[in-house]
Amino acid sequence: MxxxxxxxxxxxxxxxxxxxxxxxxxxxxxxxxxxxxxxxxxxxxxxMTDEEQASLTMKMLASGDQLDLSTISGVKVDKHSTGGVGDKTSLPLAAMVAALGIPVPMISGRGLGHTGGTLDKLEAIPGYRIALSEAEFINQVSQDGLAIVGATGEVAPADKKIYALRDVTDTVDSIPLIASSIMSKKIASGTDALVIDVKTGAGAFMKTLDDSRALAKALVTIGQQVGLDCNAIISDMNQPLGNKIGNALEIEETIDLLKGQGPADLLELVLTLGSYMAVMGGKAADLEQGRAKLSQTIEDGSALAKFKQLVIDQGGDARVIEDYTVMPQAKYKIAYQANRSGVLAKLTADEIGKAAMVLGGGRQQAEDQLDYAVGIELHKKLGDPVETGEPILTIYSNQPEIQDALALLDDGIEIADQVEVPDLIHEVIE
CATH class of the missing domain: 1.20.970.10 (Transferase, Pyrimidine Nucleoside Phosphorylase; Chain C)
Incomplete structure (x- = not known):
């Protein structure tokens, strides 16, 4: 050694x-x-060189269990995100892509810190089971085209040990180590094609566009080296995605979007990522056709039906589709008001996410218990005009005292006379 x-x-x-x-x-x-x-x-x-990154990825992959999805017909397509605030993209995206007839075998994770995990959001639905056996997982994807679960078996055990040491040796933000960690787990899940949403900005793991671009290129290059069809989209995380942050709240927004009532930025990101998945899955000739077909799944109700079927398949209470109160509800709704007139010039995703976390919506340590009801609903986004005393957001809390959250919001929100709003989609690495 x-x-x-x-x-x-x-x-x-x-x-x-x-x-x-x-x-x-x-x-x-x-x-x-x-x-x-x-x-x-x-x-x-x-x-590391491209060859080293690919080799390390495959060695970590080979260190544990690998899913064999060959019995599922069609091109299996998955999506991965590097994590962000209000990022519930996987949920509506998976339902819309599956509604096109593309199998989506999605193995997701939990959140830590201010970035929410897909599994945590789903567990806000009473009864939803994230732990399926390998046979159940394969059967569900074969039958209904969609399953969203936690990791089955021992996937990439080398990565768990390496990640724990990276965390305590200040080597977490090494691009070769990040890329091999992500790709070893995704390739082990048995998917044929993968779209990766690499976040950039204040609320992202990678704060600068240069670093985000380098990570996106490393991920796509590893995919190419090992024969996995892979694209990466670099999307903005300077402000939260969508309008709702918090586990039950993000399920609400997922269902709203599938009913055609979702926020414009979330819909745009879903359609961008989904159009690549539609092409990779062989259901669209080009991105424009993919986008049109995905939009149609909202209009005809097939995506909402697919999400409802997912909830039923995994033991969840399907009444949630029409009645959000079957999920935990917060006792207090507290308005956070503008202290002056102007335009919203700063809505820092990092601080908004931390505020939701201290309310109980995220974990500061892996063993922390979540409060599914709490969170934040935004009424304004960057560039929106505001008047003095107008609510910028609503805080959902189960405690009347929220000083820690308010202090974080004060740090993360600013009103000015003008602002330049960043683009949602920065670039695509194909």
Whole structure:
């Protein structure tokens, strides 16, 4: 292992054999944490070639279970997001794409910090079961074209150990390590094609467009290297996505969108990502046709029906489609008002997300229990005009005292005379 560390520290490319030795040692516990950490730091500073990234990804993939979805007919298409505030995109997107006849086997995660997890949102629906056996998962996708579950089996165990050490050695934001972590788990899920939503901005993991672009390129390159059809869209996360932040609230907004009543920015992102999925899944000749067909699934009600079927299949209370009160409801609704007139010039996703988290809607530690009812509903977005005393947002809380949340909102919100609103879609890496 000392030789491997030395080679990477001095800028050399690691061979398949060296990376296999490293990953095997991580899984079997034969390499001590301090040597794993030393190599992670060497990778952080020296980077990795495209070949190294692909090799590390496949070695981590091979370290655990892999789903075989070959019995499901059609091109199986999945979507991954690097995480953001109010980002419930996977839920309406999966239903709309599945309504086109494209199988969507979606294995999702929980949230940590101010970025909500897809599984947490779904668990706001009473009875919804995120844990399916592999056989149940495959059967459901075969039958109804859609399942959204937590990871089944032991997927990429090397990644779990490596990620834990990255977290405590300040090497989390190494692009080769992020890319191999994401792709090892996604390839293990057995999908044929993948669209990745790489967030950029204040509420994103990658704060700058340059870093987001580098990560998007690394992810797509790994996909190419291992034969996975893969595209990445870089989307804005300087302000929250949509109008609702919080688990039950984001289920409400998902259903609103599928009924044709969703916010414009969420719909635009869903249609952008979904048009690529429609082409990859062989149901559209080009992006324009894909977008039109996806819009039709909202108009004809087929996407909403698909989402309802998902809820029923996984044990959830399907009354939620028409009655949001079957989900937990907050005791208090508190208006946050504008302190002057002008336009909304700052609505920092990071601070808004943290405010929702301290209300109980997110986890500061992995074992924290969530309050599904709490969150924030935005009434204004960047560039919108506001008058003194007008509500900018409503806080949903189960506690009357919300000083910590208010302090975060004060930091994250600003009214000015003018503002330049960032584009929602920055670029596409194909």
């Amino acid at each position: 000392l030789d491997v560390i030395d080679r990477k520290r001095n800028g050399h490319q690691l061979s398949d054999q060296e990376l296999a030795f490293f990953v095997q040692g991580v899984v079997e516990g034969t390499i001590p944490d301090y040597q794993i950490s030393a190599l992670l730091m060497a990778i952080y500073f020296q980077g």
